[in-house]
Amino acid sequence: MENLISKGKCHCGEIEYNLEGSKQFEFLCHCRDCRVLNGGGHLSGIIFDKTSLRIEGKTNLYSYKGGSGEAIDAHFCPKCATTLFAYPKHHPDIVVVRANTLEDENLFTPKQSIFHETAFKWDTVIGS
Ligand SMILES: [Zn+2]
Numbered sequence: 774m775e776n777l778i779s780k781g782k783c784h785c786g787e788i789e790y791n792l793e794g795s796k797q798f799e800f801l802c803h804c805r806d807c808r809v810l811n812g813g814g815h816l817s818g819i820i821f822d823k824t825s826l827r828i829e830g831k832t833n834l835y836s837y838k839g840g841s842g843e844a845i846d847a848h849f850c851p852k853c854a855t856t857l858f859a860y861p862k863h864h865p866d867i868v869v870v871r872a873n874t875l876e877d878e879n880l881f882t883p884k885q886s887i888f889h890e891t892a893f894k895w896d897t898v899i900g901s
């Protein structure tokens with residue numbers, strides 16, 4: 774797999790991150806949690822190995838119970854509230870980066886929508 778080197782930041786710029794590693798999965802998630810937590814109606818996510826992410830700045834944490842029944846730790850900027858990435862407890866080796874915070878928008882090429890059965894009717898679902 775290609776080795777991706779990229780960076781990203783929150784809206785105000787207080788939190789920045791660097792990524793170096795392979796994309797494992799790119800997706801849009803329309804589950805009931807993601808459609809509320811992400812203002813666009815769904816999560817735009819890229820999965821990396823946890824070790825691929827280096828964070829500059831101190832994030833705040835919002836932990837909630839995900840669909841698996843285990844916690845998902847979502848990290849957001851304490852100043853502008855942009856969520857940047859999340860760690861699902863049931864997959865301790867990965868991090869889900871919010872593609873909308875990447876500097877280079879062309880790095881995100883989602884191939885799959887998940888939980889499209891709960892998508893808002895007004896939101897686009899890949900493949901439908
Ligand atoms: Zn910020």
Ligand SMILES: [Zn+2]
Nearest residue numbers: 802803804807
């Ligand atoms: Zn979801």
